[in-house]
Amino acid sequence: MRPFEYVSPNSRTQAISLLGATWGNTEVLAGGTDLLALMKDDVVAPKRLINIKEIADLRGVSSNAQGLRIGALTTLGELAHDENVKKSYPALSEALFEAASPQIRNMATVGGNLCQRPRCWYFRNGLGLLPKDEAGKELVSGGENRYHAILGNQGAAKFVSPSTVAPILIAYGAKVRLEGPKGKRELPLEKFFVIPKTDSEREHDLRPNEIVTEIVIPPASDVKAAHYEIRQKEAFDWPLAVTAVALKMQGSNVQSARIVLGYVAPVPWPSPEAEQALVGKPVDKDTAQKAADAALSKASPLSHNAYKVKLAKVAVTRALLKAASGGAA
Amino acid sequence: MHDDTDDPLENQKGSSDSSAVSRRDFLKISSISVAVPLVAGPKMITVAGQEVPVHGPGKVPMEFSINGKSYKAELEPRVTLLDALRDQFELTGAKRVCDRAECGACTVLIDNKPVYACSVLAIEAQRKPIATVESLMQEGKLHPVQQAFVENDASQCGFCTPGFIVSCKAFLDTHPHPTAEDIRRGLSGNLCRCGTYDGIRKAIAQVAQKGA
């Protein structure tokens, strides 16, 4: 790691004032599980690190009639074990328990999970978020892209969004609250993720001097939800495809659906095509597969990742069937 | 190049008797002159109307509570807890393997929860209760988890073992009678290369049956 200044503010206002107005000079330290690795690999090199873990009101989980409020510093483990989450948002709890490892779940925060940087091995090797060689040649298309995007990859960004929790949060209709020098703002979580077009952009709609303060989820008592991920290892592994679904039923038919794919695109990928394919129909193997086909109808695999189209379809199908049969165990 | 004056080779060069400065003398000299780093107090800056201390980038005096004992060191903010444990306090049970929160060899307990010490900055771990594998043996007696590892031959080269021991201990504390699914989720954060998982699983089963 390069040398840096370390500050540990105890209020949001302080934290925001300490952050720089442009990317590069300052970084926010929360769980540290991703940031420190990036700093060790010299992928990011802040001159000042702002540890926000001493800011008490960024912690905690609470619920009321409007739904669930999750402080950004809540660890994945705390949230997974939260009784209210287990009861009212079981698919979220399951996604959290499947994430990474117990040690990571004890360290990593929900805010950090949403803000973590892509696992793209070109990015991690210091070749850029939109990887190029010294001659400016784009590296991913002609390179080792087996884990890269199959959707939303027409631009320079070919990585996949790394959060396994974001899809289910989006499916549940979560909103993210941000705070910066100009005050607070709230946006639907899917809008928080953006596909960068140039190297100076990041993959989040987060200004350099903003922090994620909380995530709010509406009540989900009438929702049948599920999280399904396909990964090679049983133990700690990054998935090959993820799907989260939240269904509102009218009798045995789907009234409305949220279907969000993960690990297929540079952002969590809500699929209106799949949602439309399901509305008004019961969920069975046939309709689920049709929805999956719809979700992947625009897939544009790279040279080595056509198999991910198949996996993503399986993830959509299985997530739907899991949700319809009662969701998370 | 910034050479210290405690230079054993330099000293020997000037002497016809090669034992004029012995190894022992060299160690004594160097241990005296070694630790006078420049340590500045924190710079205070005013932020949102309040004074906030800014530490580093140079060395910062730090204080830790490890295995119930107090430790002090002067470290740059960029030093991880793992490196502080190993290089400053010579608590080398936690190992540096991946150094990227991937393998679990550096697992220690903070606030009684297993974490990767490679991915915690020393400066942020100050004043929190830290427990390393070295704390588990009490009065020369192995912890039941350690004893079960011995009996079930759950270590080969042993480099992953301390991390696994800490993880298993924490896991069994919270899951005294684990199911296979508990084990899948609860022990996914440690890797072994020699292939000791069979012994580890038997050790866990043994402790779960006996009760830790």
Place this chain on the structure above:
Amino acid sequence: MPDYAWPDAEHRSLIGKRTTRVDSPVKVSGQAKYTYDVHRPGLLYGKVLRSPYAHAKVVSIDTSAAEKIPGVKAVHIVQGPGANIHWAGDEIVAVAAVDEPTAEDAIRAIKIKFQPLPHLVSDAEPPKGSAQEQGPLSMDAIGDMLDNQVPARQMVSDIQKYGITEKPSEDMLKEIKEDGAPDEVLEALRTATVHPEAGNKPPSNYQKAAAQTVGDPDKAFSEAEVVSEGLYGIPVITHCCLESHGSISEWTDQDHLFTHLSTQNVSGIPGQMAEPLKIPATNIRVHQDHIGGGFGSKFSPDRWGIFTAEISKKANGKPVRYMLERDAELKVAGARPSAYARVKLAAKKDGTVTAWQSESWGTGGPGGGGMPPIPYVFSIPNQRQQHTAIRNNIGPARAWRAPNHPQAAVLTMCALDDLAAKLNMDPVEFFGKNLNLTKARENNYREELGIAAELMGWKERWHPRPQTVNGVVRGAGLSFHTWGGRGHASDCDLTIHPDGSVELKMGTQDLGTGTRTCILVVAADTLGIPIDAIQLLIGDTTYPPSGGSGGSTTIGGVSSSTRRAAVDARDALFAKVAPSLNAQPDQLECKNGQVSVKGDSSKSLSWKDACSKLGAMPLTVRGKNPDRTKPPDLTNSGVGGVQMAEVEVDTETGIVKVKKMVAVQDCGLVVDLKTAESQCYGALIMGISYSLFEEKVMDPTTGRMLNADMQFYRLAGLSDIPELVVHMMTGKGYDERGVIGLGEPPVISPGAAISNAVANAIGVRVPFLPLTPDRVLSAMEKKGGA
């Protein structure tokens, strides 16, 4: 002549029983000190600047800014301007500083210019017509071989076989010597045939070896009743030792080096460091208590072991620690060569295999590499093999547990399994029918095959390959393997003190295989005292030399020298004790710490009292292996094993899970059953890991390894491991063969057994390991199923 032979089963107190690993307590408690854990007063920290290019020439290096950084104690150019770099991650400059962050700052302050050169990092099938017959070697090629640490023996044989393109002048020879060429290579260059005309041909990355033929393969194929053809392969994987390579080195005076080194070869290190450091080997002390994995990658001090000593010298002898960072460990510190082949097999309808033909290729990095021993285990009567070595820029290869055998097993056993499928034969029946081709080991294999089938429940788990599949399916597969063994050279000193304490010193090392435990089992069993009555000291060059731990030769070596020392020490003690028991020395025995007259327990002395008869001086004896003056040979060579795997494949996702594995293994006389079984369990787990997950992924454009970490270089985790059954062949027919090594054999078969099980489950061969979803789905798609 004393009887050194291993005792019969009824006379063994510890040998062959289950003894708990003696160094477990220090390992589980975190007290065991590995090289990485060694802390020396005034310790400096090393860091290394590595090449970002896979192939380049170093143009210039400016270290002036780094040298000015406070706390930087030494800057050392490892490969200076003009050097050719052949893989990304190769070492260019090393520094030492008062702490690690400062050393990192120094590395970042170094300015370096490279001239990038074209690279190849692929090991895909050589393009048609691209392969060159290996021709005479240029002096550049010799230089490359030295850079790439090609073993001297191989260099000499290549020079003798192919000749050279120009006669080297004495100046050139001097330069080559300085580059590290040993005398035998220089001698080979002096006497080599010179082919000046060959010097004009540009070297190819693809080197074709001469075809090898046995019998009459053409005739056999033309007469074949059934022919099966297939494509098989196993990629480059890394060792990924959890304790990375490296050392802590310090100079105790001008010309004495003390190094803590993570090594499989304690006694063999000084001889390798002496020449580059220009001091006698006697001036180099190596010490190691514990090692965090080696697997074949830690026999040499390595370039970094040498420059760590050199930067220590530059830093006035202060101790310098340099342990490889994880990415470097995966990039440069060891890889297993890949092997791929198009195999054609011929058989009679009754299943008798008649002919083998293979066109194989693979890479061991810049050195190219040789052909694995194919066909493996089964000596098929008619054979033709053609191998092309790919010389590329992925980094050097090293011995990886059972070098070349896992590759050979995959290429052979998968091809044979496909042939069995084509013959509609159960593999147990098919392989069983051809066991006569295993020659000397036929009966062992037959016995092992039967036991394995029983333990696996083969009949219930194997089925003919399905035509179509859907959902989650299961299948079973098997493989055979073999290994040599024998014992390496090993000396030890065993001392019995007059107070009864016993000390055994040996310059060996315990890789986690149980070496300490086994030495103590042999010594305690032979002396008749408990294990904890013996103090064992290993891991230091001040102890009698014992060979490197490679090729499964350690247990044979250390058990033999220990046995001989313990027999001699015991007999010498008996000679001193006999008068006080009114007996002849050969009438005495020692059991459970009591020295007594055989058959008369009333005439007895405690061990301590017996030892007091030694007088004032302790008794020290030297045990050796081999030692023809003290027969018999206590070791042997040649083991066999059979493994079976059951897998489950999700045909929609292509995800493979191993559900059960069985290993049946012989290794002669087992010294400690518990750690022997652990070797097999560990090998199965390592095998599952490389079968399903492991491969070194290289970027074609930048030439860098992309997964030099532990998230995308996947190792199996605890939950990826199923029920494992290990059965050691012991007793009559095995014990009397003597002690044979076990480290390598059980890791050979998992790749083939698991691949065969997947083929059995899904009805089609997945050609290449690891069996990842993309490969499994692609194989199923090609078949037109699912």
